[in-house]
Amino acid sequence: MFVLHTFPRGDSEPCRLGLSVSRKVGGAVERNLVKRLVREAFDAEGPHLAEGVDVVVAARSGSADFAEREGLVGVSRELDELLKLAEVKAKS
Numbered sequence: 001m002f003v004l005h006t007f008p009r010g011d012s013e014p015c016r017l018g019l020s021v022s023r024k025v026g027g028a029v030e031r032n033l034v035k036r037l038v039r040e041a042f043d044a045e046g047p048h049l050a051e052g053v054d055v056v057v058a059a060r061s062g063s064a065d066f067a068e069r070e071g072l073v074g075v076s077r078e079l080d081e082l083l084k085l086a087e088v089k090a091k092s
Contacts, residue, residue: 017056018055020056030067055083
C-alpha cells in the first residue's frame with residue numbers, strides 16, 4: 001500500500017514528512033483521505049522518530065481502499081512497520 005523513502009539531512013531538526021499520492025490512488029476525495037490519515041499517523045509517531053531525517057511516503061494504488069477499510073489504526077500500523085524497517089524510529 002505504501003512505500004517509504006528516507007533521506008538523512010545531517011542536522012538535529014525534527015523528522016519531516018513528504019507525501020506522494022498520485023491520481024492512480026483515486027479521485028481527490030480518496031487522495032485527501034489517504035494524505036490526512038498518513039499525516040495523522042506521522043504526527044502521532046513524531047516524538048519517537050530520529051532527528052535529521054526526511055521521510056517520504058508514497059501511496060500506491062489500493063491505499064485508498066485500505067484507508068477506508070482500516071482507518072487511522074490500520075494506516076498507523078503500516079507506517080509504524082515501515083518506520084521500524086527503515087530504522088527511523090529513535091532508539092529508546
